[in-house]
Structure formats: structure tokens, C-alpha cells
Amino acid sequence: MVNAEAGEAEKMFKDIQTTFSDQQREIADFARELKE
Structure with a gap:
């Protein structure tokens, strides 16, 4: 049981x-898009 x-x-x-x-991968992709 345990x-x-x-x-x-x-x-x-x-x-x-x-x-x-x-x-985190999605956030990193999103941040990359914002920088471009």
C-alpha cells in the first residue's frame, strides 16, 4: 500500500x-520572438 x-x-x-x-521551453521561445 505504502x-x-x-x-x-x-x-x-x-x-x-x-x-x-x-x-519553460514555450516561455523561452516566446522571449526569443519578442527580441526579434
Whole structure:
């Protein structure tokens, strides 16, 4: 039971990290467009 919950938390954390890096990439692209 505890292991299953830890696995869920780890999966959620990875999803959040992926979402965060995607957002940062979008922000970087947007900033580049503004500079041009």
C-alpha cells in the first residue's frame, strides 16, 4: 500500500517536471520572438 502511494507520488512529480520544462521551453521561445 505504502509503495503504491510512493509510486503514484513519483509519477505525479515526473508529470509536473515534464509540464514545467515544457512551459519553460514555450516561455523561452516566446522571449526569443519578442527580441526579434
